[in-house]
Amino acid sequence: MPDLTPRSAFIGLPARSGRAEGEPGVTVRSRDDLAMAKLIACEGRAGDLAAAVRARFGLELPATPKRVEQGRLAVIWSGPGQWLAVAEDGHDLTRELTETVGAFAAVSDQSDGLAVLRVSGPHARDALIKGVGLDLHPRAFGPGDAAVTVIAHIGAQLWQLDDRPTYEIAIYRSFAGSLWRWLEASAAEFGCAVEAS
Numbered sequence: 001m002p003d004l005t006p007r008s009a010f011i012g013l014p015a016r017s018g019r020a021e022g023e024p025g026v027t028v029r030s031r032d033d034l035a036m037a038k039l040i041a042c043e044g045r046a047g048d049l050a051a052a053v054r055a056r057f058g059l060e061l062p063a064t065p066k067r068v069e070q071g072r073l074a075v076i077w078s079g080p081g082q083w084l085a086v087a088e089d090g091h092d093l094t095r096e097l098t099e100t101v102g103a104f105a106a107v108s109d110q111s112d113g114l115a116v117l118r119v120s121g122p123h124a125r126d127a128l129i130k131g132v133g134l135d136l137h138p139r140a141f142g143p144g145d146a147a148v149t150v151i152a153h154i155g156a157q158l159w160q161l162d163d164r165p166t167y168e169i170a171i172y173r174s175f176a177g178s179l180w181r182w183l184e185a186s187a188a189e190f191g192c193a194v195e196a197s
Helices: 046-057 093-101 124-128 173-190
Strands: 026-030 035-041 067-070 073-079 082-087 105-109 114-120 146-151 154-162 166-172 192-194
Touching: 026 124, 026 173, 035 046, 035 093, 046 093, 067 154, 073 146, 073 154, 082 093, 093 105, 114 124, 114 173, 124 166, 124 173, 154 173, 166 173, 173 192
Parallel strands: 026 192
Antiparallel strands: 026 114, 035 082, 035 105, 067 073, 073 082, 114 166, 146 154, 154 166
């Protein structure tokens, strides 16, 4: 019988890689603890969707490429009328969203379809700019900003959490190995450490 135990898309990452001595300039961690769901507003119902999310979760759906957070839920703009909802606890996010906004939006579970990698440290930006197709300079992209972009030819959704800087990257799970191999090479000159999830 096959083993159907859930496992990380980034299973088997080395504990440390790269050539730099001393403290690593880049730290990565697989975010296997996230529940995720895609929201797509029904035609003409974006206002109703926004009102329902505001009433239930106390947050405003971003109308531009931003990430907003309230309590245990974050919502990241994914395109006109589209958002990625992310929660860190293990509750059934898709069911909760469907009950709240199902009349105004299509809700689809992405928890097992997407893989998320957190990238942080003093050289995180330096490593990412080698393959990210947008300007990550602090004047152009800062905490709360988000983008649907390409990283090393891989379609990705990227958002920045803080000034450290800390980023999170969501990709389709099947590209996890490719993203990791690129990031490992990109961060090699700074040293890269992998934190336990």
